[in-house]
Amino acid sequence: MEVSTDCVVFGYGIDGLKVMLIEIGASELKGKWALPGDRVYVDEDLDQAAVRVLKELTGLENIPLQQAHTFGDADRVPGKRVVTIGFYTIINKMDVRPTPSKWADAASWFDVNNIPQLTFDHNAIITYALQKLRNRLRHSNRRTPLWESVLPEHFTLSELQHFYEVVLDRKFDKGNFRKKLNEMPYLIETEIFQTDVSHRPARLFKYDRKTHEKYAY
Amino acid sequence: MEVSTDCVVFGYGIDGLKVMLIEIGASELKGKWALPGDRVYVDEDLDQAAVRVLKELTGLENIPLQQAHTFGDADRVPGKRVVTIGFYTIINKMDVRPTPSKWADAASWFDVNNIPQLTFDHNAIITYALQKLRNRLRHSNRRTPLWESVLPEHFTLSELQHFYEVVLDRKFDKGNFRKKLNEMPYLIETEIFQTDVSHRPARLFKYDRKTHEKYAY
Numbered sequence: 452m453e454v455s456t457d458c459v460v461f462g463y464g465i466d467g468l469k470v471m472l473i474e475i476g477a478s479e480l481k482g483k484w485a486l487p488g489d490r491v492y493v494d495e496d497l498d499q500a501a502v503r504v505l506k507e508l509t510g511l512e513n514i515p516l517q518q519a520h521t522f523g524d525a526d527r528v529p530g531k532r533v534v535t536i537g538f539y540t541i542i543n544k545m546d547v548r549p550t551p552s553k554w555a556d557a558a559s560w561f562d563v564n565n566i567p568q569l570t571f572d573h574n575a576i577i578t579y580a581l582q583k584l585r586n587r588l589r590h591s592n593r594r595t596p597l598w599e600s601v602l603p604e605h606f607t608l609s610e611l612q613h614f615y616e617v618v619l620d621r622k623f624d625k626g627n628f629r630k631k632l633n634e635m636p637y638l639i640e641t642e643i644f645q646t647d648v649s650h651r652p653a654r655l656f657k658y659d660r661k662t663h664e665k666y667a668y
Numbered sequence: 669m670e671v672s673t674d675c676v677v678f679g680y681g682i683d684g685l686k687v688m689l690i691e692i693g694a695s696e697l698k699g700k701w702a703l704p705g706d707r708v709y710v711d712e713d714l715d716q717a718a719v720r721v722l723k724e725l726t727g728l729e730n731i732p733l734q735q736a737h738t739f740g741d742a743d744r745v746p747g748k749r750v751v752t753i754g755f756y757t758i759i760n761k762m763d764v765r766p767t768p769s770k771w772a773d774a775a776s777w778f779d780v781n782n783i784p785q786l787t788f789d790h791n792a793i794i795t796y797a798l799q800k801l802r803n804r805l806r807h808s809n810r811r812t813p814l815w816e817s818v819l820p821e822h823f824t825l826s827e828l829q830h831f832y833e834v835v836l837d838r839k840f841d842k843g844n845f846r847k848k849l850n851e852m853p854y855l856i857e858t859e860i861f862q863t864d865v866s867h868r869p870a871r872l873f874k875y876d877r878k879t880h881e882k883y884a885y
Contacts, residue, residue, distance in 0.1 A: 452710060454669045454740070454751050493669060493749050497740035521738040521753050523671070523714035532710045534671050534751070536738050590807045 457488030476556035510550035637663035674705030686777035693773035727767035854880035
């Protein structure tokens with residue numbers, strides 16, 4: 452039986468939530484879009500495999516990935532049996548510059564609401580990973596918040612609200628969102644304010660790991 | 669590469685939370701305890717494999733299982749590469765009668781707080797599945813509640829509290845637990861009361877799927 456990993460890399464940006472896809476450059480699937488994914492070597496752990504495969508195909512390095520779900524229907528790949536472990540992560544699009552290599556002809560961001568028809572069950576893998584990402588954001592009080600490595604170190608509450616709105620694909624009323632913040636004692640207000648704006652500068656906030664560990668673990 | 673499934677079946681009972689283990693009856697591992705698990709056939713889906721393997725080794729039938737996590741460290745099984753998909757479920761111990769077969773010499777319940785040293789990484793698989801089970805109970809408002817098929821159709825609030833206490837391994841203050849119930853509009857009070865008790869009979873409650881679908885989806 453073959454075992455592979457497929458990586459769902461979500462990219463957060465001011466223009467919405469994207470996912471990284473590659474264009475297959477070889478085989479009878481040439482020209483099709485797919486998730487970055489490939490076989491696991493016999494001597495590497497699954498986590499290592501996911502990180503390696505992502506780097507080989509897209510150039511993205513040092514991206515922590517988490518398991519979403521394992522897909523193993525008998526007929527998911529025509530003609531052979533491949534069980535694939537779907538991994539996912541979210542990064543700030545600005546932090547990376549994808550560079551396709553190996554058998555990838557292109558590596559590009561696609562809007563999560565506008566994904567083309569992909570190879571095999573890759574659309575279903577994205578759907579599952581997106582659900583997982585959203586649940587993670589909704590129920591994250593015991594873990595490092597999803598936005599910790601995506602937003603800058605200091606950010607406004609409007610920027611945080613935008614992140615929630617983009618990932619959860621809904622709008623929050625400003626007042627209701629501020630109430631949500633009470634659930635996050637690890638969100639700390641600083642004495643720093645925006646400087647490069649024409650309107651009244653907003654206060655900047657930051658994530659405080661120590662407070663989080665104290666309250667949530 | 670080999671692919672297997674391992675099943676973590678939690679058993680709820682008045683005496684606490686248990687997990688089903690089998691005693692290996694063959695090979696150099698004879699006499700060791702392990703999770704019910706075995707190889708996936710090339711022509712079956714992962715979910716089917718988990719259900720089949722559980723039935724073959726323990727006699728337990730029609731048990732729905734969910735993926736917890738896939739374990740695939742290169743060295744998890746000495747001498748060969750086996751990736752295993754860990755599945756889990758919770759049932760009422762009273763509903764089943766385990767009957768070991770195939771290469772299992774015994775199938776028994778063990779208290780989750782008193783698991784022996786198992787083969788391979790099976791202790792870690794249980795730890796992970798238990799965490800998953802608890803998170804599922806804590807954040808279950810969008811899914812069928814974990815206790816729906818474990819408790820009888822009509823139950824007292826004390827019985828529900830006991831289930832929470834056993835699974836989460838903590839005690840709830842009665843008043844605080846009653847407050848928690850407000851988060852569950854799908855928990856409906858009936859006009860039925862206990863009949864076979866010497867103290868004042870308690871009111872019975874039930875899960876209402878229709879209300880749940882209306883509020884939570």
